[in-house]
Amino acid sequence: MEDKLKMLVLQIKDGNKDAFTEFYRLTVRYVYSIVYAYLLSNEDTEDVVQNTYLKLYVIRKRVNPEKPILAYMKRIAINYAFKQMRQKKKVIIKEVSFANDEGTKELVQEALKKLDEKDRIVIALHYLGNTSVKEISLLVNEKEGSVKSRLFRARKKLKEVINNEKI
Amino acid sequence: MKKSDDKLKDVFNDFKNGLQLNKNMEGRLLEMIGKKEMAAHRRKFLLGLVGAAIAAFLVISSIAPVFGKSGTLPQVIAGLNLERSANSFKGSLSTDDRIIEELEDQDLSPIDSIIIVALLKESGMPADKIIEMRNEKMGWGRILSELSISLNSIKNTLKQAQNVIDEEEGNGEGEETKEENQNQLKFVVVKGILNDIDGSIVTVNETEILLTEETIIKCRGKSVTANDLTIGDELLVKASKIEDVFEAKSILVFTNMKENKGTEKETKEFELRSAIVSFDGSILTISDFEGGILVDENTKIQRKGEGRTDIESLEVDATVQIHIRKDGDVYHATSIVILEKAENEENEEGEEESEQEKGNVSKNKKETFKGEVSVVNPDDGILAIFGYDMLFKISEDTLIISNGKAEFSDINEGDSVEIIGTEQEEGEPVSAEKITVTKRNEQQEKNKNKGNGNSKDKGKP
Numbered sequence: 001m002e003d004k005l006k007m008l009v010l011q012i013k014d015g016n017k018d019a020f021t022e023f024y025r026l027t028v029r030y031v032y033s034i035v036y037a038y039l040l041s042n043e044d045t046e047d048v049v050q051n052t053y054l055k056l057y058v059i060r061k062r063v064n065p066e067k068p069i070l071a072y073m074k075r076i077a078i079n080y081a082f083k084q085m086r087q088k089k090k091v092i093i094k095e096v097s098f099a100n101d102e103g104t105k106e107l108v109q110e111a112l113k114k115l116d117e118k119d120r121i122v123i124a125l126h127y128l129g130n131t132s133v134k135e136i137s138l139l140v141n142e143k144e145g146s147v148k149s150r151l152f153r154a155r156k157k158l159k160e161v162i163n164n165e166k167i
Numbered sequence: 168m169k170k171s172d173d174k175l176k177d178v179f180n181d182f183k184n185g186l187q188l189n190k191n192m193e194g195r196l197l198e199m200i201g202k203k204e205m206a207a208h209r210r211k212f213l214l215g216l217v218g219a220a221i222a223a224f225l226v227i228s229s230i231a232p233v234f235g236k237s238g239t240l241p242q243v244i245a246g247l248n249l250e251r252s253a254n255s256f257k258g259s260l261s262t263d264d265r266i267i268e269e270l271e272d273q274d275l276s277p278i279d280s281i282i283i284v285a286l287l288k289e290s291g292m293p294a295d296k297i298i299e300m301r302n303e304k305m306g307w308g309r310i311l312s313e314l315s316i317s318l319n320s321i322k323n324t325l326k327q328a329q330n331v332i333d334e335e336e337g338n339g340e341g342e343e344t345k346e347e348n349q350n351q352l353k354f355v356v357v358k359g360i361l362n363d364i365d366g367s368i369v370t371v372n373e374t375e376i377l378l379t380e381e382t383i384i385k386c387r388g389k390s391v392t393a394n395d396l397t398i399g400d401e402l403l404v405k406a407s408k409i410e411d412v413f414e415a416k417s418i419l420v421f422t423n424m425k426e427n428k429g430t431e432k433e434t435k436e437f438e439l440r441s442a443i444v445s446f447d448g449s450i451l452t453i454s455d456f457e458g459g460i461l462v463d464e465n466t467k468i469q470r471k472g473e474g475r476t477d478i479e480s481l482e483v484d485a486t487v488q489i490h491i492r493k494d495g496d497v498y499h500a501t502s503i504v505i506l507e508k509a510e511n512e513e514n515e516e517g518e519e520e521s522e523q524e525k526g527n528v529s530k531n532k533k534e535t536f537k538g539e540v541s542v543v544n545p546d547d548g549i550l551a552i553f554g555y556d557m558l559f560k561i562s563e564d565t566l567i568i569s570n571g572k573a574e575f576s577d578i579n580e581g582d583s584v585e586i587i588g589t590e591q592e593e594g595e596p597v598s599a600e601k602i603t604v605t606k607r608n609e610q611q612e613k614n615k616n617k618g619n620g621n622s623k624d625k626g627k628p
Binding site: 017020021024025028029030032033036037042046049050053054057058105107108109127128155158159162 | 174182184189192195196199
């Protein structure tokens with residue numbers, strides 16, 4: 001997957017739009033899930049995701065294909081998500097339609113709602129973005145120790161919700 | 168633990184896979200990218216267009232007179248260059264009386280006068296023709312072109328005119344040349360700085376010029392008299408030379424120092440600590456300051472540790488910290504703090520004062536401590552001075568002065584200090600508010616001067 005993305009980035013740098021579309025299709029769910037878990041709003045998440053890919057296209061010539069592109073995408077997406085959250089000043093949670101297993105998804109969404117903003121982005125990056133504690137600390141500009149305690153606290157809350165529902 | 172974390176991972180994985188993404192998102196994104204690219208192309212095209220327009224303008228302006236009467240772009244540049252040379256010219260240019268009269272009649276600017284005289288020397292063209300072209304608002308670059316004179320030749324003329332004067336007024340060398348030049352010089356235009364006024368003789372640069380009753384002196388279009396001239400003024404003098412004497416026909420004043428001085432009010436502020444020598448109710452004299460200091464209702468008078476007090480408290484021999492502002496020629500006391508009482512009052516208070524001097528200060532009262540620094544500990548912000556058995560705590564708020572604002576690190580052992588501070592609880596260090604430092608070498612210099620009775624600089628702030 002990494003090699004495939006690297007190859008696509010090289011083609012995007014040359015202005016290949018097909019490569020960009022393919023890159024988008026391969027990565028959009030990954031980026032979307034992280035942003036959504038934080039913003040909990042489809043509308044806001046779509047805006048952020050759109051801006052993230054647009055930004056990537058604009059600065060494509062400066063992107064270093066040797067560095068992991070997903071880390072780069074996470075950085076752009078999180079910056080936009082933080083900006084969106086600051087503008088909204090409140091979380092607007094809208095109805096989400098799920099393809100299957102409606103109960104589990106609603107439960108996750110309910111559990112995420114119970115966490116504060118910072119805990120939510122830490123959980124999203126950890127479980128949805130497969131991001132290490134060190135990388136999370138850099139992305140959210142917090143000490144590794146704080147990230148660990150946020151993870152611990154959030155995990156505990158999530159488990160409580162999930163266990164109560166007996167999934 | 169691991170098992171439950173895996174369970175969470177599974178839950179989130181399901182959550183990610185279950186998210187239904189808006190299918191229009193991809194289309195919208197590609198559309199926006201298309202628009203961005205279009206805008207970038209348009210911007211590039213416009214920038215190219217502007218660049219091409221500038222290039223075309225530069226090409227056309229170098230051959231066609233696009234600047235109207237100022238001519239082509241190179242002519243405009245040459246004109247500006249010539250004006251700059253004329254403006255910085257300081258020297259004498261010779262011409263005849265008829266031309267001087269003509270220039271005066273036209274009331275031309277000093278720069279124009281200098282350029283015209285220089286052009287006449289180069290071109291041999293009648294002055295009225297050049298003046299006519301200038302009056303038609305033609306630029307100097309275009310006039311140069313019409314007269315087929317190069318910019319460099321005019322600049323050289325100005326340079327040589329300056330050199331001739333320098334040589335003439337130099338070491339007295341080349342007497343024959345000087346005489347020859349003197350025979351040629353009938354009327355001159357001198358531009359320079361007024362260095363001296365001696366009765367009716369003014370010295371511009373190094374040239375002495377006689378003012379007569381007929382000399383017209385103008386400053387910014389207004390007639391002024393010789394009394395209005397000040398040394399340092401920048402002048403343009405049109406003069407005739409009769410035998411060895413320059414007689415000024417007209418003087419134009421560019422920069423008038425007198426006017427400038429009028430607008431710039433000299434204001435200086437400084438602070439001194441000294442003993443009162445005399446006070447007559449409004450003028451105060453202190454031991455380390457020459458001249459009187461005005462004390463009025465605006466002067467803030469305080470007694471240290473007691474707060475505001477009145478003018479009656481200013482007694483001879485009392486030590487005061489005085490803030491002085493110099494307004495023009497007047498020294499005005501803006502604030503006076505009475506630090507120590509006069510001797511007669513001191514005697515009344517007796518032991519209390521002398522005990523304070525020994526360091527037994529009363530608690531939570533501001534005191535002054537003077538002495539030589541015995542210990543400096545920058546890590547703890549602690550200072551000790553000889554003669555006192557307490558320590559002094561220096562904080563971020565402590566004002567340290569040593570020839571201006573200084574840092575704690577500037578204080579060294581052996582330096583003399585005066586500390587104003589408040590004693591805390593028993594055994595606690597005195598909290599220093601202000602420290603005035605006299606460096607060891609400065610102190611030695613001071614003592615040396617005192618020993619020699621050197622009081623030359625006494626009273627000069």
